[in-house]
Amino acid sequence: MTNQTSLPFYEKHRFKYNFKRVIDVLILILLLLLLGYRVISLVNNYRFHWLVVLICESWFTLGWIFTITTQWNPATIKTYPERLLQRLQLQELPAVDLFVTTADPVLEPPIMTVNTVLSLLAMEYPSDKLACYVSDDACSPLTFYALQEASKFAKHWVPFCKKFNVQVRAPFKYFSHVAYDHDLSTQQFKQECLRMKDMYDNLSRRIEEACRTSIPSCRLDGDFAVFLNTQRDNHPTIIKIIWENKEKHSSEGLPHLIYISREKKPKHPHHYKAGAMNALTKVSGLMTNAPFILNVDCDMFVNNPKIALHGMCVLLDPKGQKEVAFVQCPQQFYGKLKNDPLGNQMVVLFKYVASGLAGLQGPFYGGTNCFHRRKVIYGLSPDEAEKGNMSEKKLKQEFGASKELVKSAADVLEGRTYSPNHDINISKSLESANQVASCGYEYATGWGDQIGWKYGSITEDVLTGLSIHKKGWRSEFCTPEPIAFTGCAPIGLPTSMGQQKRWATGMIEIFFNKKYSPLVCTIFGKLHFRQFLAYMWIMNWGFQPIFEASYVCLLTYCIITNSNFMPQGPALSIPITLVVIYMLHTILEYLATKLSIQEWWNNQRMSRIYIMNARFSGFLALILKLLRISNTVFDITRKDQNFSSDDGEDCLDNNNNDDAGTFTFDESSVFVPGTTILLMQLAAMVIKIIGLVGSRSGNNNNNNNNNKINNKNNGYGSVCDMLCSLYLILCYWPFLRGIFRRGKYGIPFSTIFKSATLAFLFVSLCTQTISG
Numbered sequence: 001m002t003n004q005t006s007l008p009f010y011e012k013h014r015f016k017y018n019f020k021r022v023i024d025v026l027i028l029i030l031l032l033l034l035l036g037y038r039v040i041s042l043v044n045n046y047r048f049h050w051l052v053v054l055i056c057e058s059w060f061t062l063g064w065i066f067t068i069t070t071q072w073n074p075a076t077i078k079t080y081p082e083r084l085l086q087r088l089q090l091q092e093l094p095a096v097d098l099f100v101t102t103a104d105p106v107l108e109p110p111i112m113t114v115n116t117v118l119s120l121l122a123m124e125y126p127s128d129k130l131a132c133y134v135s136d137d138a139c140s141p142l143t144f145y146a147l148q149e150a151s152k153f154a155k156h157w158v159p160f161c162k163k164f165n166v167q168v169r170a171p172f173k174y175f176s177h178v179a180y181d182h183d184l185s186t187q188q189f190k191q192e193c194l195r196m197k198d199m200y201d202n203l204s205r206r207i208e209e210a211c212r213t214s215i216p217s218c219r220l221d222g223d224f225a226v227f228l229n230t231q232r233d234n235h236p237t238i239i240k241i242i243w244e245n246k247e248k249h250s251s252e253g254l255p256h257l258i259y260i261s262r263e264k265k266p267k268h269p270h271h272y273k274a275g276a277m278n279a280l281t282k283v284s285g286l287m288t289n290a291p292f293i294l295n296v297d298c299d300m301f302v303n304n305p306k307i308a309l310h311g312m313c314v315l316l317d318p319k320g321q322k323e324v325a326f327v328q329c330p331q332q333f334y335g336k337l338k339n340d341p342l343g344n345q346m347v348v349l350f351k352y353v354a355s356g357l358a359g360l361q362g363p364f365y366g367g368t369n370c371f372h373r374r375k376v377i378y379g380l381s382p383d384e385a386e387k388g389n390m391s392e393k394k395l396k397q398e399f400g401a402s403k404e405l406v407k408s409a410a411d412v413l414e415g416r417t418y419s420p421n422h423d424i425n426i427s428k429s430l431e432s433a434n435q436v437a438s439c440g441y442e443y444a445t446g447w448g449d450q451i452g453w454k455y456g457s458i459t460e461d462v463l464t465g466l467s468i469h470k471k472g473w474r475s476e477f478c479t480p481e482p483i484a485f486t487g488c489a490p491i492g493l494p495t496s497m498g499q500q501k502r503w504a505t506g507m508i509e510i511f512f513n514k515k516y517s518p519l520v521c522t523i524f525g526k527l528h529f530r531q532f533l534a535y536m537w538i539m540n541w542g543f544q545p546i547f548e549a550s551y552v553c554l555l556t557y558c559i560i561t562n563s564n565f566m567p568q569g570p571a572l573s574i575p576i577t578l579v580v581i582y583m584l585h586t587i588l589e590y591l592a593t594k595l596s597i598q599e600w601w602n603n604q605r606m607s608r609i610y611i612m613n614a615r616f617s618g619f620l621a622l623i624l625k626l627l628r629i630s631n632t633v634f635d636i637t638r639k640d641q642n643f644s645s646d647d648g649e650d651c652l653d654n655n656n657n658d659d660a661g662t663f664t665f666d667e668s669s670v671f672v673p674g675t676t677i678l679l680m681q682l683a684a685m686v687i688k689i690i691g692l693v694g695s696r697s698g699n700n701n702n703n704n705n706n707n708k709i710n711n712k713n714n715g716y717g718s719v720c721d722m723l724c725s726l727y728l729i730l731c732y733w734p735f736l737r738g739i740f741r742r743g744k745y746g747i748p749f750s751t752i753f754k755s756a757t758l759a760f761l762f763v764s765l766c767t768q769t770i771s772g
């Protein structure tokens with residue numbers, strides 16, 4: 001019999017999707033055949049546009065290679081908290097610092113942050129081992145007020161959750177679907193539950209009221225006086241210990257709760273979320289210095305109260321300890337819009353890509369729902385992990401001037417971290433905490449470069465994860481049942497577009513990063529080759545739009561000028577088979593994930609729309625940055641959910657937002673490329689149909705003319721070109737309706753005007769090449 005104590009705390013189960021592999025390879029072969037055909041026709045008969053077609057299709061083939069290698073060796077992880085607890089006493093578990101970031105009380109309502117924080121405070125983990133740090137990049141007294149109120153409520157909420165073993169510990173979500181008859185036998189539960197609901201309703205009413213009246217400045221006294229005369233981008237550091245847990249050596253208390261608004265000065269680079277994360281790292285390093293960090297965005301909450309134990313299974317496992325740097329839990333969403341009309345729930349993507357990554361060097365760091373080792377964040381690589389013998393001078397160079405921080409960093413690097421037996425008094429560290437959260441502190445230190453969250457991309461998460469993989473660390477997924485964390489995906493098109501745009505820009509920033517480009521990490525670092533291809537898969541979010549947009553332009557050009565886009569003769573069967581197999585294959589993936597064909601279509605359509613609008617704009621934003629015309633900006637995603645206890649079961653039905661999932665537009669230039677593409681297709685169709693009618697009616701002159709300039713586009717190929725164009729029109733159907741609608745459902749006139757001008761220019765250019 002196996003010795004119980006020698007069992008690993010987690011296991012990786014590898015498996016194969018054999019059928020999927022066959023089809024994936026078949027698609028690759030068809031793509032290669034198509035390329036072969038393109039090369040041959042180009043050699044036989046050089047046409048510039050065919051060269052461009054060849055380039056685009058080569059890129060798509062490369063993209064497909066990235067996709068299949070990423071998904072080739074799937075794996076899942078199973079964690080065993082009971083084994084962990086057999087080996088360790090509760091009191092022997094390591095401390096975990098919890099980081100929450102928020103940055104705008106309007107786009108991210110404080111009641112949402114409160115729910116995130118409450119769900120963290122109530123986790124099933126010894127409370128004297130937890131400390132929750134909230135970074136507020138908006139320096140908002142509202143957020144501070146909301147957290148203060150929340151900590152009062154937490155004193156009742158946390159014991160309630162633990163006593164009745166509540167699963168969902170974000171109160172808004174819990175009360176939206178709690179069944180009071182869940183345990184009818186205990187009248188006590190029913191009573192206490194109703195009391196809690198009353199208290200929560202009260203709390204959310206007070207917070208919402210405060211948000212409505214925006215706490216008038218005359219009331220900025222007492223605890224709030226520090227917020228007087230502060231502006232979002234210009235204020236000193238504000239650190240407030242909202243709750244200090246004085247009950248040491250007892251898991252009954254409430255974890256520390258600390259509010260941090262790092263110093264901001266105009267024109268001083270703040271590095272968005274990465275900057276906020278580093279401020280949290282430094283301040284927590286002074287106060288509790290836990291060896292592990294769990295970071296959660298304010299739009300996610302704990303859904304599995306045991307998640308910290310699951311995370312520790314990987315990080316404390318004897319093998320995991322040596323190899324695994326971080327444990328990523330997936331971003332999953334509750335209250336999904338039916339059939340995913342905006343294509344942002346990424347369920348299928350998650351299923352195949354995530355399990356694929358689990359079989360490689362490990363998942364990318366996703367910015368939220370992730371457990372980190374502090375020493376890895378402090379720059380240690382797996383082979384130095386147990387040494388950590390940096391000189392004091394070097395430490396000072398990297399960690400900055402604060403003696404206290406240098407000392408705490410040395411503790412981390414040498415493996416001596418916080419234990420509850422140490423007499424920690426977090427209030428004592430306030431002064432040095434203020435120092436390390438100031439604007440100038442990081443100047444000429446290693447923060448954002450050698451240590452901490454990396455600066456240089458607005459997708460700091462992927463960049464930071466990459467820098468960790470570069471050192472040779474692995475990462476693991478953690479996917480316990482029930483789901484670890486849930487949140488809400490954006491429910492408006494402009495919001496979702498903004499998010500996609502930011503991701504695309506961020507990816508290209510990473511690709512061109514001197515130190516952490518995936519290429520550099522593979523050649524000069526320890527990024528595995530297959531993992532490199534996986535990173536290229538995600539980098540492609542930024543590059544695909546150039547090729548896809550060019551491809552669409554070529555298609556339109558060919559239709560207008562009556563030239564060949566699709567292969568001619570028997571070779572036409574290659575792209576047809578390719579498309580049919582690809583479509584069927586992806587439909588099957590959806591059905592296998594228990595999703596509808598409608599959802600498949602919505603996701604197909606939205607990927608065209610995101611690539612050619614949002615990601616294309618993201619690419620342009622990067623070009624502007626390279627030309628030093630404008631800098632890239634982290635635009636915060638608007639969170640539209642409702643957090644009162646009566647809602648939240650389903651975003652679509654209950655959040656009083658009639659627009660959830662319907663297509664709305666705004667003035668943003670992000671909609672210009674799509675509208676232009678749509679108008680181009682319509683123009684091409686009209687020109688083609690007029691041309692066909694013209695040639696049918698025996699207009700010989702015209703016919704001869706066309707034949708003279710073009711390479712006789714014969715029947716089927718031309719029908720296929722038209723079908724491609726029709727497919728695009730179908731994808732852009734919501735845009736077509738938008739052209740005729742008004743208000744937020746309509747595409748603004750200025751966008752239509754810009755797009756019409758661009759489309760007109762394009763069509764004129766095409767027709768000129770005919771007559772030229």
Ligand SMILES: O=c1ccn([C@@H]2O[C@H](COP(=O)(O)OP(=O)(O)O[C@H]3O[C@H](CO)[C@@H](O)[C@H](O)[C@H]3O)[C@@H](O)[C@H]2O)c(=O)[nH]1
Pocket residue numbers: 100101102103104108135137271272273276296297298299366367368458459460461499502503506634635636637638
């Ligand atoms: O200057 C800033 C900007 C953002 N944030 C916080 O960053 C988080 C993520 O921002 P959000 O607007 O929700 O972006 P998403 O696109 O939803 O976030 C995804 O993508 C980001 C990178 O683009 C990652 O950082 C996130 O973790 C990941 O969930 C939120 O908690 C924000 O409060 C800050 O703290 N400071």
Ligand SMILES: [Mn+2]
Pocket residue numbers: 297299637
């Ligand atoms: Mn988010």
